[in-house]
Amino acid sequence: MNQLDLGDLSFIEGGHLLVKRAMGKINVGKEIVICGQDPDLEVHLEAWARIEGHQIKISTESNRFKLYRGDAELKRWQGAKQTGDPDPFKPESIAETASQTWGLAARGAVIEDGTPEFDFQLTKKSQVWADEAVRLYAQAVSAQWDPNTAIPWNTKFELQTEVEDAVVQLMTYLIENEAAALIVPSRFVAQLHPHFREVMQLLAIQAADEARHVEVFTRRALLKRDKLGISTVGGQASLKTLVDEPDFAIASFLLSVMGEGTFLTLLRFLEHHAPDPVTQTMTRLAANDEARHVAFGVAHLKESVKHDPHLLDRLNQSVHRRHDALQHIVGLNQKVIDALTLITAGGWSHQALRKGSQQVTKLIQDMDSGRRNQLLRLGFSKEQAATLSELHTKNFM
Ligand SMILES: [Fe+2]
Ligand SMILES: [Fe+2]
Numbered sequence: 001m002n003q004l005d006l007g008d009l010s011f012i013e014g015g016h017l018l019v020k021r022a023m024g025k026i027n028v029g030k031e032i033v034i035c036g037q038d039p040d041l042e043v044h045l046e047a048w049a050r051i052e053g054h055q056i057k058i059s060t061e062s063n064r065f066k067l068y069r070g071d072a073e074l075k076r077w078q079g080a081k082q083t084g085d086p087d088p089f090k091p092e093s094i095a096e097t098a099s100q101t102w103g104l105a106a107r108g109a110v111i112e113d114g115t116p117e118f119d120f121q122l123t124k125k126s127q128v129w130a131d132e133a134v135r136l137y138a139q140a141v142s143a144q145w146d147p148n149t150a151i152p153w154n155t156k157f158e159l160q161t162e163v164e165d166a167v168v169q170l171m172t173y174l175i176e177n178e179a180a181a182l183i184v185p186s187r188f189v190a191q192l193h194p195h196f197r198e199v200m201q202l203l204a205i206q207a208a209d210e211a212r213h214v215e216v217f218t219r220r221a222l223l224k225r226d227k228l229g230i231s232t233v234g235g236q237a238s239l240k241t242l243v244d245e246p247d248f249a250i251a252s253f254l255l256s257v258m259g260e261g262t263f264l265t266l267l268r269f270l271e272h273h274a275p276d277p278v279t280q281t282m283t284r285l286a287a288n289d290e291a292r293h294v295a296f297g298v299a300h301l302k303e304s305v306k307h308d309p310h311l312l313d314r315l316n317q318s319v320h321r322r323h324d325a326l327q328h329i330v331g332l333n334q335k336v337i338d339a340l341t342l343i344t345a346g347g348w349s350h351q352a353l354r355k356g357s358q359q360v361t362k363l364i365q366d367m368d369s370g371r372r373n374q375l376l377r378l379g380f381s382k383e384q385a386a387t388l389s390e391l392h393t394k395n396f397m
Helices: 015-024 041-052 072-076 132-142 161-189 197-221 233-244 248-273 277-307 311-326 334-345 350-378 382-391
Strands: 002-005 031-035 055-058 064-068
Touching: 002 015, 015 031, 015 041, 041 055, 041 064, 132 197, 132 277, 161 197, 161 233, 161 248, 161 334, 197 277, 233 248, 233 311, 248 277, 248 311, 248 334, 248 350, 277 311, 277 350, 311 382, 334 350, 350 382
Parallel strands: 002 031
Antiparallel strands: 031 064, 055 064
16 A cells, blocks of 8 residues: 655645645555644645545544545546647647637646636637747847947937927827837737737737837937927827727738838838938837838738638728828828928938938838838739829828
């Protein structure tokens, strides 16, 4: 017969773990003798056995007990399921539909039957998944930068008064756009089933990227001034359509593919034409982050399109709807265009202004061709891509 002597180790000092371990090694119905010197052993052992569903027989000898293994623990786990695998690239690792009863359990964990039902709205692999998320998340983690050390805040420079004003205005515009780009993925990360762990992680780090962008653009705006620029009705109206969009596919499309895609071109342009090293460094770092955001948007929508033949139609309509909603807003981005022109010109000479205007015209063309390329990648025809790009919000985001 099996015997376990706890010696002077009390039940609550860890003795229960030894008893549990010993019980795990015998079959249901079999017994083990437990003995020990702790005067409270009987009380503790009895209570524990009752909870665990084991039977206990107390011997006439003091502090010696026979414990028979019950089947409660086995029964408890009979209906348990293992769902998927922590390694996203193993076959069957990612379920086509994640069950609400898997809840918050780690993918690959054994889940006890009877877990409460959660209410995640995004439960289908075809809605959210792209293998690319795994690589993009790893890349995002290693590419995180510290605004304090990554940007040369202390480098001395002086811009013409109005050029500095234009930088402040541009930063003010960028900040509100970054706020929308932070809110949208944050909202969907709360709706996403945690079974799609890598997508959840990627959306979370995307929000953290945007938080940094908000920070650095704010700090640049206030570097030489104590006031920010203006925020227009048109800009906010455009961003509100993103913040209000309830559908994940449409929101990802309008934000990540169309909006952040356009912003990527804008940030690369600013990196190239930045009037000072602080603006140049931050726009380069933000552009690198945006490239990841766009890459995931395109990757998961490409997957969704494969599974949903009507999705391209819905995306198409979403651009038309948004265009109709915004078409009466006057001067949607004139302040931004003017600020960009002056920043690029760097001064007031005719020659500089002409050059600035030409560069901004070229920027608008580059934004358009960037959008059309992404639209082609999603499966739109050349004509559709040209139309949709043309209808994209003049706010850029
Ligand atoms: Fe951003
Ligand atoms: Fe972004």
